[in-house]
Amino acid sequence: MTKAGSPTQGRVTSDWAGLFPEFDVWRPMRLLRRIGPVVQGITLDRSTAGDGYFPTVHVHALTREFPVVSLMLGQRLIGASGLPVSIDLPRHEEAFRDAALELANQSRLPLHKTPSVQEIVGAYHSFTLEQQLKGLAPAVLEMEDSVLISAAAGIPSLVESSLALASELATSWPKARLPLWWEGAQNWLDGLTDKASDVESLSAITESQILKHKLAKVRAA
Structure with missing residues (x-):
């Protein structure tokens, strides 16, 4: 449940999808694209308290039977402190653009072009x-x-x-x-x-x- 004045999951997902049009919205807070037998994703991983999210890139191999789309090779956005960055929902609007840019810079795999x-x-x-x-x-x-x-x-x-x-x-x-x-x-x-x-x-x-x-x-x- 979001606090008063905080964006909904749908709004947060839509904002991130607008910055990464190469990906599709799969579920709320999850963007995916398929590359052969692999899925590459951007997950806005909700914090334990539910009042923020950790931008995370990952892949998932479709070549094994698995109950969920996993976060293999997962990389959470890392801040200057060397710790994962959590974006508080009330600060989403002011923070998500810079976070998306830095996430793309830190990702092992390209996000704005399709990796081979x-x-x-x-x-x-x-x-x-x-x-x-x-x-x-x-x-x-x-x-x-x-x-x-x-x-x-x-x-x-x-x-x-x-x-x-x-x-x-x-x-x-x-x-x-x-x-x-x-x-x-x-x-x-x-x-x-x-x-x-x-x-x-x-x-x-x-x-x-x-x-x-x-x-x-x-x-x-």
Whole structure:
């Protein structure tokens, strides 16, 4: 519920959509566009108290069955303090234009032009390597997405380079930080290779996810 004098979610969404006409309004506070087997989004993530929002860019791979459109590679707008910026709803009108400009500057992927699948997969690779260098939890799902997106998009060279990176990282990831379902590097790589080789199944999953999440109305680049 908005405070008196604060803009509605519809107004906030419309204002942001006006600055990013390359995206479609999918739901209140969420803008999306489809790029092959991937969705790129701008989410105005509501604060816990509900009196503000965090501008956030992200992607979501349609190549796995998933109950929601996720915020993979999510980047919240970061302020000069190095902390995420929350825009209070009463300040929306005066703040959203500058916030949108800075969000576009900070985004791993371009917002005012359509990134290629190669750029998107490159962003997944960069994120995965950053996690490794920082000693954070292994980016297993992100690595999987990079392989399956490449396969679904029909780019064999990108599948090959993604699998090569997956093989390199899988042998160096600390076992204690890996998911509980992890059955070893070779089993994981074999399974991932099998999934990447079944392009027909990946296409079917992509189409079913488009229907499940009502993404047919979202423009495909």
